[in-house]
Amino acid sequence: MSRITGIGLTPFGRLPGLSTLDLMSRAATDALTDAGLERREIDGLITGYSTTHPHLMLSTVFAEHFGLRPAYAHAVQLGGATGFALVMLAHWLVEAGAARRILVVAGENRLSGQSRDAAIQTLAQVGHPTYEVPLGPTIPAYYGLVAARYAHEYGIDDHAELAVLMRANAARTPGAHLTEPITAAMVRDSKPIAAPLRLLDCCPVSDGGAAFVIERADSARPGPSIRGAGQAHTHQHVSAAASLTAFGAGDSAGRALAQAGIGLPDIRYAAIYDSFTITLAILLEEIGLAPRGGAGRLAREGRFSPGGAMPLNTHGGLLSYGHCGVGGAMAHLAEAVRQMRGQAGPRQVAPPSLALLHGDGGVLSSHVSLVLENGR
Amino acid sequence: MSPDGDPPDWTKGGEGLVLARCRACGGVQYFRRPFCPACGGEDPAVETASGRGTVYAVTVVARAPSPDLQAHAPYGIALVDAEEGFRFMAHCPPEGVAIGDCVRTTFRAFGAGLVPFVTQDVRS
Numbered sequence: 194m195s196r197i198t199g200i201g202l203t204p205f206g207r208l209p210g211l212s213t214l215d216l217m218s219r220a221a222t223d224a225l226t227d228a229g230l231e232r233r234e235i236d237g238l239i240t241g242y243s244t245t246h247p248h249l250m251l252s253t254v255f256a257e258h259f260g261l262r263p264a265y266a267h268a269v270q271l272g273g274a275t276g277f278a279l280v281m282l283a284h285w286l287v288e289a290g291a292a293r294r295i296l297v298v299a300g301e302n303r304l305s306g307q308s309r310d311a312a313i314q315t316l317a318q319v320g321h322p323t324y325e326v327p328l329g330p331t332i333p334a335y336y337g338l339v340a341a342r343y344a345h346e347y348g349i350d351d352h353a354e355l356a357v358l359m360r361a362n363a364a365r366t367p368g369a370h371l372t373e374p375i376t377a378a379m380v381r382d383s384k385p386i387a388a389p390l391r392l393l394d395c396c397p398v399s400d401g402g403a404a405f406v407i408e409r410a411d412s413a414r415p416g417p418s419i420r421g422a423g424q425a426h427t428h429q430h431v432s433a434a435a436s437l438t439a440f441g442a443g444d445s446a447g448r449a450l451a452q453a454g455i456g457l458p459d460i461r462y463a464a465i466y467d468s469f470t471i472t473l474a475i476l477l478e479e480i481g482l483a484p485r486g487g488a489g490r491l492a493r494e495g496r497f498s499p500g501g502a503m504p505l506n507t508h509g510g511l512l513s514y515g516h517c518g519v520g521g522a523m524a525h526l527a528e529a530v531r532q533m534r535g536q537a538g539p540r541q542v543a544p545p546s547l548a549l550l551h552g553d554g555g556v557l558s559s560h561v562s563l564v565l566e567n568g569r
Numbered sequence: 570m571s572p573d574g575d576p577p578d579w580t581k582g583g584e585g586l587v588l589a590r591c592r593a594c595g596g597v598q599y600f601r602r603p604f605c606p607a608c609g610g611e612d613p614a615v616e617t618a619s620g621r622g623t624v625y626a627v628t629v630v631a632r633a634p635s636p637d638l639q640a641h642a643p644y645g646i647a648l649v650d651a652e653e654g655f656r657f658m659a660h661c662p663p664e665g666v667a668i669g670d671c672v673r674t675t676f677r678a679f680g681a682g683l684v685p686f687v688t689q690d691v692r693s
Binding site: 310313314317321323324325327328329330331333334337338339340341342345384385386387388389390430431432433437 | 580599600625626627628629630631632633634635636638641643644646648656657658659660668669679680681682684
């Protein structure tokens with residue numbers, strides 16, 4: 194079994210003057226301090242990627258910069274699903290005995306390190322270079338297509354309550370990018386971006402970094418354990434998705450739960466990727482945490498609030514804590530660990546025994562799910 | 570026909586929507602590869618699609634991905650299920666095209682080339 198023994202999470206937002214390597218270093222330093230480890234005690238390193246620091250070998254660039262000489266290292270690229278894919282890989286590497294203590298780290302100055310136009314243009318390139326990108330779509334446009342189809346099938350084009358909840362959660366989280374309270378009416382009245390998505394349906398672009406230490410279970414070193422992990426990959430491009438209302442999220446989560454030997458009713462905390470309100474609604478529904486067409490209603494009824502039956506992204510998620518690329522979803526895991534440890538301050542919920550985490554990359558193309566068990 | 574024998578294809582600057590059909594299993598593909606991704610059959614037959622289909626999803630881009638394209642905004646983008654059995658992305662008017670509508674395809678200049686442009690098929 195593997196345990197998460199250290200977490201590092203920088204503030205997200207506009208952090209001028211900090212590079213990708215600076216942000217990775219800050220998160221890594223915090224994770225090592227949290228784990229009570231020195232650099233020399235780390236024998237494995239897995240990193241994500243950075244759009245502002247593209248490199249063929251980001252893991253060894255970081256190892257040299259930070260002062261690590263790992264016995265195992267490489268980078269992983271899986272879009273928004275990367276963060277949890279790194280953790281899943283570290284889990285298996287530790288289980289397999291390939292490394293004993295692995296540092297998982299990501300960071301990017303996605304907001305400050307490039308112009309806003311450059312960020313939007315870079316991200317839009319996930320579209321098909323021949324059959325989609327020439328038509329001028331954006332990431333919100335790909336998700337706008339998904340949201341329109343969802344509205345057509347379920348008669349619901351409004352997920353404002355999910356944005357309101359994430360903002361309220363962020364207001365209690367030090368380091369969150371967006372903390373000004375919003376209402377559902379403000380979401381519905383915000384600037385159109387890609388119909389039916391409006392500005393407040395979309396996560397911000399942030400600077401930030403996140404890191405974890407994942408190591409083989411040792412009774413002397415407590416921490417939440419990774420009890421199950423699963424993936425599913427159904428397509429890359431939105432034009433090639435078989436359906437825009439059924440993706441691989443349910444398969445991925447089902448594999449993770451089966452591996453953990455538990456069922457969805459055992460889960461007490463949810464950490465779900467929320468690049469857009471529609472992303473969060475679809476993932477909650479496909480995983481089975483809400484009925485089809487019902488995620489917004491459950492949010493309105495308080496089910497996903499910190500005091501509800503299924504607390505969700507209590508740090509504010511991508512929608513309000515912020516989205517710095519690979520580190521974005523890693524903040525969801527850092528928060529789940531804090532909640533399990535009882536270190537979430539004013540947003541502390543009853544420390545959950547089991548949490549389900551889910552990330553997606555592309556246009557709901559790649560899915561990674563984790564089951565985390567409290568090991569206090 | 571172009572000099573290489575393929576029918577006009579908007580991805581190469583021509584006014585045409587092209588599909589490839591597997592000679593072995595009949596599988597249809599829009600993202601063209603020199604093989605069939607379903608069965609592995611090689612050298613699928615290339616043909617021109619009718620351009621007729623049904624709108625599967627539609628959005629309106631208010632904020633374009635680059636300053637040069639912003640002049641065109643707002644523009645509609647649709648995913649269309651072609652009658653030949655493939656799905657393609659096309660431009661559409663920002664208003665008046667809805668999911669389930671039958672559409673036909675023309676081509677219009679956008680950015681550096683031509684893109685498919687679908688409008689309601691009045692004959693349907």
